[in-house]
Amino acid sequence: MLRMTRSFAVDLRGLIDLLSEHLYAGPEVYVRELMQNGVDAIRARTDLGDAFSPALTFDVQEGRLTFTDNGVGLSPDDIHTFLATIGRSSKRGSVEFIGQFGIGLLACFLVSEEIELVSRSARGTPPVRWVGRADGSYTLLTGEDAGLPDGPVGTQITLRARPDRAAFLLPDRVAAWAAEYGALLPYPVTLGGAPLNATGAPWLDHSRGEEARRAATLAYGEALLNAPPLDFVDVNTHAGAVRGVAFILPWTPSLDARGHHRVYVRHMLLSEQEEQLTPRWAFFVKTVLDAGTLRPNAARDALRDDADLHAAREEIAGTLRDWLLRLAREQPGRLRELITLHYLSIKALAAEDDDFLTLFLPWLPFESSAGRQTLPELLERSDGELRFVADLNLYRQAAQLAAPGGPPVIHAVYTYDHTLLERYGALNPQVRVTRLSAADLVQDLAPPTPAERRATATLLAAAQDTLAPLDAGVRLSRFEPAALCAMAFPGAQRDLHRTRQAVGPSGGLWADLLDDLRDVSADTYAMDVHFNLNHPLVQRAAHLPDGPLLRRVLGMLYVQALLLGHHPLTARELELLNGGLLDLIGAALGDPDPSRPAPHLN
Amino acid sequence: MTVHTTLEEAQNLPHGPQRLALVEEAVRQADLSGDGEAAYEARKELIYSANYAGQSEKMLVAFAWCRAYLDEHQAELGAWEQHGLAWYHKWVLIATHHFPQIPLERIQNLHRDYADRIRALGAGGGTVPYFELQLALHRGDVNGARTAFNIWQFARRDHLSDCPACEAQTIADYHEFTGDDAGCAAQVQRMLDRGMSCSHIPHSTHGMVLPALIRLGRWDEARRHHEQGRDLVAGDPDHVTAQARHLEYLSLTDLSAAQDWYARHVGWAERTTELDTRLDFHLAAALLFSGLRAAGRDTLTLTLPQDLPGHRPDGTYAAHERFEHHAGAARTLAQAFDARNGLPYHAHRLERILALADLPRPTPA
Numbered sequence: 001m002l003r004m005t006r007s008f009a010v011d012l013r014g015l016i017d018l019l020s021e022h023l024y025a026g027p028e029v030y031v032r033e034l035m036q037n038g039v040d041a042i043r044a045r046t047d048l049g050d051a052f053s054p055a056l057t058f059d060v061q062e063g064r065l066t067f068t069d070n071g072v073g074l075s076p077d078d079i080h081t082f083l084a085t086i087g088r089s090s091k092r093g094s095v096e097f098i099g100q101f102g103i104g105l106l107a108c109f110l111v112s113e114e115i116e117l118v119s120r121s122a123r124g125t126p127p128v129r130w131v132g133r134a135d136g137s138y139t140l141l142t143g144e145d146a147g148l149p150d151g152p153v154g155t156q157i158t159l160r161a162r163p164d165r166a167a168f169l170l171p172d173r174v175a176a177w178a179a180e181y182g183a184l185l186p187y188p189v190t191l192g193g194a195p196l197n198a199t200g201a202p203w204l205d206h207s208r209g210e211e212a213r214r215a216a217t218l219a220y221g222e223a224l225l226n227a228p229p230l231d232f233v234d235v236n237t238h239a240g241a242v243r244g245v246a247f248i249l250p251w252t253p254s255l256d257a258r259g260h261h262r263v264y265v266r267h268m269l270l271s272e273q274e275e276q277l278t279p280r281w282a283f284f285v286k287t288v289l290d291a292g293t294l295r296p297n298a299a300r301d302a303l304r305d306d307a308d309l310h311a312a313r314e315e316i317a318g319t320l321r322d323w324l325l326r327l328a329r330e331q332p333g334r335l336r337e338l339i340t341l342h343y344l345s346i347k348a349l350a351a352e353d354d355d356f357l358t359l360f361l362p363w364l365p366f367e368s369s370a371g372r373q374t375l376p377e378l379l380e381r382s383d384g385e386l387r388f389v390a391d392l393n394l395y396r397q398a399a400q401l402a403a404p405g406g407p408p409v410i411h412a413v414y415t416y417d418h419t420l421l422e423r424y425g426a427l428n429p430q431v432r433v434t435r436l437s438a439a440d441l442v443q444d445l446a447p448p449t450p451a452e453r454r455a456t457a458t459l460l461a462a463a464q465d466t467l468a469p470l471d472a473g474v475r476l477s478r479f480e481p482a483a484l485c486a487m488a489f490p491g492a493q494r495d496l497h498r499t500r501q502a503v504g505p506s507g508g509l510w511a512d513l514l515d516d517l518r519d520v521s522a523d524t525y526a527m528d529v530h531f532n533l534n535h536p537l538v539q540r541a542a543h544l545p546d547g548p549l550l551r552r553v554l555g556m557l558y559v560q561a562l563l564l565g566h567h568p569l570t571a572r573e574l575e576l577l578n579g580g581l582l583d584l585i586g587a588a589l590g591d592p593d594p595s596r597p598a599p600h601l602n
Numbered sequence: 603m604t605v606h607t608t609l610e611e612a613q614n615l616p617h618g619p620q621r622l623a624l625v626e627e628a629v630r631q632a633d634l635s636g637d638g639e640a641a642y643e644a645r646k647e648l649i650y651s652a653n654y655a656g657q658s659e660k661m662l663v664a665f666a667w668c669r670a671y672l673d674e675h676q677a678e679l680g681a682w683e684q685h686g687l688a689w690y691h692k693w694v695l696i697a698t699h700h701f702p703q704i705p706l707e708r709i710q711n712l713h714r715d716y717a718d719r720i721r722a723l724g725a726g727g728g729t730v731p732y733f734e735l736q737l738a739l740h741r742g743d744v745n746g747a748r749t750a751f752n753i754w755q756f757a758r759r760d761h762l763s764d765c766p767a768c769e770a771q772t773i774a775d776y777h778e779f780t781g782d783d784a785g786c787a788a789q790v791q792r793m794l795d796r797g798m799s800c801s802h803i804p805h806s807t808h809g810m811v812l813p814a815l816i817r818l819g820r821w822d823e824a825r826r827h828h829e830q831g832r833d834l835v836a837g838d839p840d841h842v843t844a845q846a847r848h849l850e851y852l853s854l855t856d857l858s859a860a861q862d863w864y865a866r867h868v869g870w871a872e873r874t875t876e877l878d879t880r881l882d883f884h885l886a887a888a889l890l891f892s893g894l895r896a897a898g899r900d901t902l903t904l905t906l907p908q909d910l911p912g913h914r915p916d917g918t919y920a921a922h923e924r925f926e927h928h929a930g931a932a933r934t935l936a937q938a939f940d941a942r943n944g945l946p947y948h949a950h951r952l953e954r955i956l957a958l959a960d961l962p963r964p965t966p967a
Contacts, residue, residue, distance in 0.1 A: 255614055280833070297797075310829050351837060354905070390619065392627045415620045419837060422869055426905040429915040433908055495660070499667045509711055510666040516704045517659060568633030 025301060027168050030111050031177040032300070033104035034067045034157060036268055039185065040101065041071020041155060043266070045122050048072065052153075054187040058178055058196075060171040063161035065112075070154035074101075074117075075125035076142045105157075109134045111168045112159035118148075119155040127151060181269045184290055201290065203234060203245045221247040224262070225286065230338070233285070233323045239311030241292030242277065246285035246320060252341050258283035263303065264290040271301050276309060279317040281348035284341070287316075321349065321356060328359065339363055347416040350423075357423055366417060369399040370408035375424070382407035385432040386425070390418050397489065397565055398441055403480055409436065438489040438528070445477035445530055452476075452533060455542060462546045463531065463554045470572055471497055472558060473525035482534040486561035489528045493518060497526035498570065527567070529558050556580040605632045605640045609647055617654035617801065617840065625651045629664075639678065642671050649690045654801060656839040658697035659875045665694050688720050688762055695733045699740040700876035702938035709737065720762050728757030732764060735772065739779050740878070742947020751776050767798040771807055783814035787823070802841075805834040809844030812851045813958065821964035824851060832863075839870050842879040846871075846886035853890040854958060857897060860890050861904060869907035877935055881948065884932035885955045891925035892956055 035056060042054040052070060059066040074082075082102035108115045113134050120127040126143025127150060141148060161169040168174075171191065179196040182189040186200040202216035221229035229247035236243055259275035267290060277294075278287045294312060295304045303309050324346070327335045339346060343364050350357040350364070365372045370381060378386060388410035389395040398409040412418045412435075425433030434440070448456060456476050463474040472488070479487070491497070500514045531538050537557070544550040559577045562569055569577065603611075605628050612624035625648045632641040645664040652660035672679055672687055695716055698709045713733060720726040731753040738746035763769065770793045777785035790811040794804060808831020815824040828851045835841035835848070845867045852860035864887060871883035894902065900921045906913055912927055929952060936948035 255616070305830060307826060307829065390623070392623050393630060413620055413623045415615070415618060418619060422907045423866075423905075425908040426865065426869075429908065429917060435909065496663050499663050503666055503670045509708075509715055510669055512708060513662065513698075513704065513712070514666055516708060517662060517701065566630065566634065568630060 024107065024110070024299060027110040027165055028173075028177050029300070030107045030159075030168070031174060032181045032268065033107035035178060035181055035189070036300075037101050037104045038067070038069030038071055038155070039266065039268055041069050041073070042187070044072035045070075045153070048122055050122055050153075056178075056182065056185070056187070056189045058174055058189075058191040060169060060174050060191065063166055063169050065159045065161075065169050065174065066156060067159075068154060068156040070152065072123075073121040073153050073155055074119040074128060075121040075123055076128050076140075077125075078121065079119075079128055079130055079140060105132075108157070108159055111162055111165040113162055114160060116158040117155060118151070118158075120151055120153050122153045182267070183269065184264050184267045186267065201243070201288075203232075204243065217245060220288075221245070224288065225249065227251070230341075233320060235287065235289060235316055235319055237312045237315040237319075239315055240277075240294040240308045242289050242294070242312050242316065243292070244287060244289035246278070246282070246287045246316075248285055248338070249341070252344070253283050261287040261289065263287075265294060265296050265303075266290075266292060270296055270303065274302060276303055276305065277313055277316065279313055279320070279349075281345060281352065282317070282320050283348070284338070284345035285320065289316075321353070324349075324356075325359065328363075335363065339365075344416070347420060351416045351419045354423060354427060357420065358427060361420065361424060364420075367411040367414070368408040369402040369411075373408070378408055378410065379431065381405075384430070385434060386410060386421060387434050387436050388412040388418070388421055389436050393490070393566065394436070394438060394441070397438075397487065398436060400481075400484075401441060401444065401479065401487075438491070442475075442477075442489060442528065442530065445475075445479040448476050448478070448533060456533070458546050459531075459538075459542045459544075459550070459554075462550050463529075463558075466551045466554050467529065467558055468525075470558070470570070470576070471501070471526040473528045475528065475530050476533055476538075477530045478533045479530070480534070482532065484532055484561075484564070485535045485537055486529055486531045486557045488558065488561040488565050488567055489530070490567065491525050491528060494526045501570065527562070529561055531557065552580055552583060556584075603631070605635065605637070605644055609644060612647065612651065617651065619655055619839065622648075622651045622655040622657060622660070626660075638671065638675065642668055642675075642679070645671075646687070646690065649693070653690075653693050653697070654840050656842060656870075656874055656876060656879070658693070658700055662694060662697055665690060684719075685723055685761070688723055688725075691716055691719065692729065692733060692762070692764060696736060697876075699737070700878050702877060702935070702942045704942070706741075706942055706944055713737065723762070725760040725762040728754055728759055729763050731757060732769065732772070735776065739775055741943040742945050743943075744780075747776065747779060765800045767793065767800040767803040770798055771803055771810065774807075774810065778810075778814050783818050786814040787811055787818065787820065790827075805831065805838075806841060806844040807831070809835060809841075809847035812847045816851065816854065816958055817961065819962060821855075825855070825964075828852070837866065839874065842867070842871050842874060842876070843882045846879075846882040849883070849886040850889050850955065850958060853886065853893045854961075854963060857890075857893060857899070860893075861902065864890055865904050865906055869910060872910055878939065881932055881935040881939070881951075884928045884935065885951055887928040888925055888932055888952060889955050889958060891921045891928065893959055894921040895925060896959065 038056045042056075045052065046054070055070055057066075057068040059068075078101075082105070105115060105117070115132045117130045117132075118127065119130075127148045128143070129141040129148055130138060132138040143150070159169070175191045175194075175196055178189055178191060182197050184201045185197055188199055189196045202220050203213065205216065206213055217232055218229060221232055225247060227250050230250050231248045233246040233248070234244075235246055259278070259280070260273045261275065261278045262272050263270045263274035263277055270291075274289075277289055277291070278285070291303065291312070294308055295306070296302070297304050324335075327338065346360055347364055350360050362374060362376050365374055366378065368378060370378070375386070385407065387398075387407060389398050390412045392413055395409065395411050395413065399411075402409050410417070410421065412421055418435075421433055421435075425431065453476075460474065460476055463476075467474055473491075496514055496518060500511060500518075503511045503514065505511070531554075533539065533542075537553075541550060541553050541557075544553070555576050559569065559573055559580070562573060608624055608628040608631060612621050612628060615621040615624065625644065628644040629641065629648055632644040645668050648664040649661050649668065652658060652664065668687055668690075672683060676684075695709075695713060698704050698712060713730075716733070717726055717730045720729060731750045735747055735750035735754055737743075738750055759766075759769075764772075770789065774786045774789040774793070777783070777789055790807055793807060798804070808827040811827055812824055815821070815827065828848055831844065832848050835844040838845075845863070849860060849863050849867070852863050868883070868887065871880055871887075874880050894900070902919045902921055902924075903917050904919050905917060906919075912919075912923070932952050933949070936951060939948045940946050
């Protein structure tokens with residue numbers, strides 16, 4: 001049996017195109033990859049115990065970029081290892097230094113046809129010169145070969161701009177990217193001799209005392225937010241070795257501005273929009289975090305979702321929570337200010353955390369029929385019961401019925417409010433927390449007395465007979481405000497009823513499906529209308545005999561109730577309105593027979 | 603506010619009750635204005651928002667309305683709109699599973715109607731067997747599932763196929779259904795390695811794989827999935843099933859964390875009209891309370907929502923009563939589903955879930 005072993009000929013160009021298209025955000029990442037390699041090399045040299053002053057240096061002239069680090073450098077063996085590793089694994093973070101070095105170097109092919117690397121290892125091996133080309137070919141010279149000067153320890157990489165990528169090697173742009181990626185590096189990054197970074201995070205600089213540190217950190221925050229932050233909170237976790245700050249935003253962030261945090265991994269920028277390391281509820285802050293031991297994903301644009309990340313997030317959540325608790329304890333005035341801007345964020349945390357809820361809920365505002373109020377304020381006015389509505393249209397009606405000075409109704413349509421009220425009720429069983437339905441609202445209306453019932457029997461029967469064909473049930477009640485003739489409430493399955501009518505008798509499959517869904521036990525009418533016996537018009541109508549006039553009046557009052565309640569009209573209700581109006585106009589103009597039958601009602 | 607500004611405002615919100623409330627408001631505004639096309643657009647948004655808020659009964663009603671409207675107004679809405687609505691149509695098929703009051707024959711007719719419509723649009727080679735597979739998985743129809751799975755695997759994806767992440771998770775569901783827990787776990791790992799995601803994935807994925815990992819005794823992996831998944835589904839009304847899976851895991855590993863998780867999620871689980879997800883939660887809750895009883899903790903203090911059936915103002919509950927409540931509700935629902943589906947499948951789920959407690963537990967670290 002013949003056995004042959006061959007290597008695949010990897011088309012490096014194809015691989016690079018794939019990387020640039022699918023893995024990397026854009027060709028500019030070559031700057032980041034160069035710097036990351038330099039940072040890793042400097043750490044490796046530090047780990048060796050060498051005494052040196054770390055530095056990263058760019059030099060750009062006429063489409064030719066040179067990048068130098070004085071890190072650990074590469075030996076001839078290292079070069080062979082990284083050549084063997086190139087393209088073998090894209091799992092950043094699980095490959096050792098040399099493997100990562102090779103993968104990072106590949107990114108340079110995004111802008112250059114050729115990469116020249118000259119390096120001398122701190123381990124004392126001879127210098128090496130490697131020139132790789134995008135077609136996969138390369139030349140390797142080591143010190144034993146002629147012509148290599150015995151330069152300082154470190155690595156220098158030279159790129160020449162591809163004609164179509166010249167814009168990515170312009171000095172200004174390289175400087176801007178390098179400054180962005182390396183802003184927190186604790187040693188100088190320079191381009192053409194000019195410094196690009198401030199060598200280190202201001203919040204870690206304790207050398208000039210706490211006041212100076214605070215001022216420098218707040219200045220950083222102001223530059224970051226384009227406005228002075230309200231304050232900042234130091235972050236220092238055990239898991240993931242995260243150091244950084246959370247700036248308290250001086251505004252309420254919009255939904256899409258949430259979760260945009262600046263995260264570095266080992267001093268190198270990973271993302272401006274990281275959203276996993278900071279807890280989701282904490283959208284009252286923008287964080288700038290430097291993770292010492294968390295790992296980036298393959299594309300290096302986010303953190304890898306692993307147990308360390310979760311543990312670090314828990315710690316950060318704890319830090320922010322403690323800060324809020326301390327504020328509540330020590331500076332309640334400032335907490336109040338914070339709540340006016342950030343109550344949503346605080347509600348988001350309270351919805352997840354019962355202890356926090358108990359402590360903070362008394363401070364948080366809720367919308368109600370009595371305006372924006374806190375729960376203690378609402379409770380004061382409502383005899384120990386909190387009543388809320390979680391449907392916009394129903395809230396409108398509930399608010400209409402809520403008497404001034406009477407128990408208010410809470411508008412719990414907003415995210416978290418319903419959850420908070422439910423949890424509050426669970427934790428405080430002595431306070432009744434009631435979610436109102438249309439049926440509950442109706443229960444608050446006073447039913448007629450037996451005498452009234454007898455006096456209005458004709459009215460009720462005529463109304464039921466008139467409105468049942470419109471899928472509306474009728475009740476007579478007394479309620480305030482007395483100026484309302486009638487109120488219409490949607491039945492529990494109004495939309496289903498209305499859709500069933502729209503789909504029509506010939507709707508076939510869909511009509512059958514809607515019939516299946518109809519809950520017969522809870523089913524009444526699409527709408528329920530309550531005529532108000534407190535209203536003079538209704539009182540007068542009660543004296544009319546059953547006949548076309550009474551039925552027309554009742555029909556019109558029903559449609560008016562629909563309009564007042566902002567309920568959409570069906571075609572038949574619209575027809576009723578139009579017919580009724582014409583009749584009234586006719587009557588006003590002296591129609592010979594104003595009580596002629598209204599055809600649309602029969 | 604006009605219909606369009608309300609819709610825009612809603613679309614800027616994450617999925618959930620608030621977004622759904624705003625979309626319902628937009629539908630009301632559109633109906634008030636009498637603008638049929640705006641009412642159609644608003645209801646399409648309602649289909650979407652209700653589907654992702656775990657309120658598919660509203661989705662079905664809105665879809666029926668849109669289907670009828672589009673059939674009547676094909677010319678105005680344009681031919682492409684048939685494709686637009688067809689994308690939502692598939693959710694109808696899945697939603698029918700939730701409601702045992704919809705007879706099987708109707709579901710089968712809905713599948714036929716769906717197949718006819720999307721074939722007329724030049725699609726459906728894979729999608730039709732894919733949804734047949736979903737129905738077979740729901741019914742517990744082993745042969746039907748196998749047949750549909752094989753046809754689906756050889757079919758080509760098209761523009762109306764379900765999203766790749768959801769399809770990938772269905773493969774994991776199928777493996778679990780056939781008893782291949784290792785295959786299920788491997789498929790989930792593949793999905794995560796590839797970073798597959800959509801509105802439901804990997805949120806539900808981490809919970810979905812827990813029972814398979816528990817049965818395999820792979821507790822470390824189960825813990826990882828629990829930790830990664832719980833925050834993604836906590837408090838989300840669209841993830842009751844995943845919440846139930848996490849409750850099962852906690853019931854086997856940490857009874858007091860399980861009680862907290864239960865207290866936080868039982869309110870909506872008891873209210874949702876999607877009865878198969880409610881069944882999932884009852885089953886998990888039965889496991890919790892049988893575990894508490896087995897641990898000799900019959901008297902419990904729980905902070906439960908006030909509108910919960912059996913709520914006690916003093917917060918003191920007996921584990922055996924809670925067990926009876928959840929196991930009883932699970933049996934009733936299971937019976938309703940099996941009667942509708944014509945197969946005895948859901949009735950056996952309670953014993954299968956309670957049997958998780960008999961497996962060897964992780965050794966404490």
